Structure formats: C-alpha cells, structure tokens
Amino acid sequence: MTEATRPRRVRADAERSTARILEAAVAVLAVDPNATLERIADAAGLARATVHRRFSSRRALLEAMTDQLNERYLLSMKQARVETAPPVVALHRLTERVFELKISHRFAIELAADPANRKPLLSREVLDGLDLLFTRLHAAGAITAGSPSWCRQVYLALLHEVDALPTGSPELGAATDPTEEVGARSDLLVSTVLGALGGTP
Amino acid sequence: MTEATRPRRVRADAERSTARILEAAVAVLAVDPNATLERIADAAGLARATVHRRFSSRRALLEAMTDQLNERYLLSMKQARVETAPPVVALHRLTERVFELKISHRFAIELAADPANRKPLLSREVLDGLDLLFTRLHAAGAITAGSPSWCRQVYLALLHEVDALPTGSPELGAATDPTEEVGARSDLLVSTVLGALGGTP
C-alpha cells in the first residue's frame, strides 16, 4: 500500500538546496523585505529557476520561512520551560534563545504588515506560549500590566529594537566580548520589558 | 526684478490637489506601504496622471510626505516646549500632540526599512529635539537610561505599538469616550516609556 513501488526518492542534493534557499531568504529579506527572488537565489549561490523548483511560488517560500520561524520559537519556549520554571527565569532563558536563532525580526514585522498575507506571522501555539508566560509573570508580581496580548506586543517591539542595536552600544555594557553579547542583549531586553510593563527591572 | 512679468501662477485648484494627494497617500500607505500610485489616486478622488503632474515621481511624493511629517513633528515639539518646560510635562504634551497628528507610524517604519531611501525618515532637527528631551529627562532623574538615541528608538517603537492598539483595549482604561482616547493613549505611552527606560511611571 505504501508508495515504495515508485522510488520517488528526494535527493539529498535537493534538500540541501532548500535549506540554503531558506537561509539566504532569511538573510536577504531581513535587509530588504521586498527583495527579488533573484537576489535570494544569488545569495544562496543558486539559479533563480532552482528557487522556483523548490518553492512553487514566492508565497510558498515565505510560508516556509514563517513555519520555520514558528518551529524554532516553539522549541525555544520548550527549552526555556515557559510553563514550569519561575517566570522571570523563563523569560531570561527564552530571550537568550530567541536572540541566538537570529531569524531577523525586521523581516517578521514587514511581513506582518503586508496585507497580502492572510496567515498571521506567529502561530497560535507560539502566541499562546507567550501569553502563558506573561500571565505567569503577572501572577508572580513581576509585572503589573494585565493583558497578555499587550505584553506580547511590547515584548516583540522591544525585541526588534534591541536586535537592531549596533554592537558596542553603551546599553550593552562595556564588555564587547562577542561571547557575552547575546547575554547583554537579553539582559537589556528583559529589564526594559519588565520596566515597560510596570515591574521593577 | 521679480518674475511678475511671467504670470507663472499656480492655481488654487492645483494646490488643493496636492494636499488631497498627500492626505490620501498617508492614509493608503499606512495600510499598505507598497500601495500603487493608482490606489493613492483613487483614494484622493483624482486620476493617476494628476498624481504625476503634482509629483514628478513616486519618490518625490514620499519625500513630500516625510517633509510634512517632519514639519509637524517640529511644530509639536515647539508647542510642547521641549526645551524649557519640565521634561516630564513636555513628554506628556509632545506625546499627546503626536497622537493627534495621526501621521501613521507604520508607514514611517516601513519607509525607514526600505534601503532605497537615502534620507532618514526623521530630520536632524526632530532627532535633536527628541534627544534634548531625553537628556533633560535623564538629568531630572525621570529615567536612568543614558543614551538619547536608545531612548528615541524605544519611544518610537512603543509609539507605534500604542498607536496600533485597538480602541477599547483594557490598557486604555474603561472610559472609551473618544474625547479621552488620545489622552489615554498618551498616558499609556508615557508610563510605558518611562518604565522601559528605567524610571518610575
């Protein structure tokens, strides 16, 4: 009953191309959300036709990107133990991981603003996870702002700003050690968000 | 000596068209930053050709928009007495006025992200004004964050979020009286920003 009769094999080659295209798309679209498929193909070191072979349309490529983004967010939230760890700790951990998977947030914002996109950028699961985190933060007294969706918005907006902050900015502390950079950004974001939402950083 | 010999008059008609186009462009581009000139023309109730008559190119239209935006920001800062009033009061007043001139900030963000734009969205004067305000806020102890540019970024980002908040959100308070709406948004933004920058809302 399985389709083993027809080899139908997908060459490892092709999967690597898919991955490279996604990677390139993230990088290119982060700089210019309206970048051409050709520019993405160039960045991936592939021909434009190949992009069309792996992704039936531009829209399909963007959807694959958002799916990937959602998966990574979900994994990060799981790793941060958003549901069980002390909420402030979970927030710190989550933030750190989100910075590590440098899926550019500028792309996210631009994409979300495009009315041609029916699907919201972040999946229900991710949204729910964030909401839970902020609800727990509120219950623990770490913030005073009530509605989780508002907290989410503020968090995401400030995430983008901190991400856009050039390396070596005074806000990130004196030590420009690249190892500590992610940590410095996380700390800045957490304290800024907590302060913004009525807590004490 | 004047060019009175050549009538060279600009009809009031034409100036009205220019204003209507600018107005329509602000409204349309706020929703979709990549909207066509034709859609802008439709929103203005004019023919597309007329848009080209008043603005030599799409770029020229966008520049006119940003110029207008800068002028209004500048006027608002003047009215808020950013340089002389107690800084927290000035921040409140400025915020209120900025909300009133509903130049959409989404447009601003999108426009700034477009690498095809050489000119930064906000003029030096506006930037300097904001920097001065935040410097004074810091000196007065209302915030602890030092660098004015970081404060600016946070302010602008949160401005956008508060602006995008739907009317009647719990963060805006119970009273949905349209008269109080602007005030409610201003209060929310100011307290959020002060908290984010290390002050006590």
Add this chain to the structure above:
DNA sequence: AATATCTGCGACACATCTGTCTCAGTTAAC
C-alpha cells in the same frame, strides 16, 4: 555503470507599476 534526479542557462509569456504624452473639456484668475 545505469538511472533517475537535480541544476544552470537561456528563452519565453504574463502581469504589474511607473512615467510620458495627447487631447478635449473644465475651472480658476484677471
């Protein structure tokens, strides 16, 4: 080594947007 799959390259059709022009009719200015 045989085979099916992938790729680059170039060509193509198709759609969309921009910018220009013309011309006839309307409207402001004097």
Add this chain to the structure above:
DNA sequence: GTTAACTGAGACAGATGTGTCGCAGATATT
C-alpha cells in the same frame, strides 16, 4: 469673457518581477 492652468481619460513605452519550459550537463542513488 478671455486666457492660461488644471483635469480626466486613454494610449503608449519601458522597466521589473514572477512563473514556466526545454535542454545539456552534473550529481546522487542503486
């Protein structure tokens, strides 16, 4: 009321981006 400016409508060229196709050569899989 005359003049000059403005407008709408439509046609036009040019640029750009998307998606498809075919084919020759490279590459993985068995």
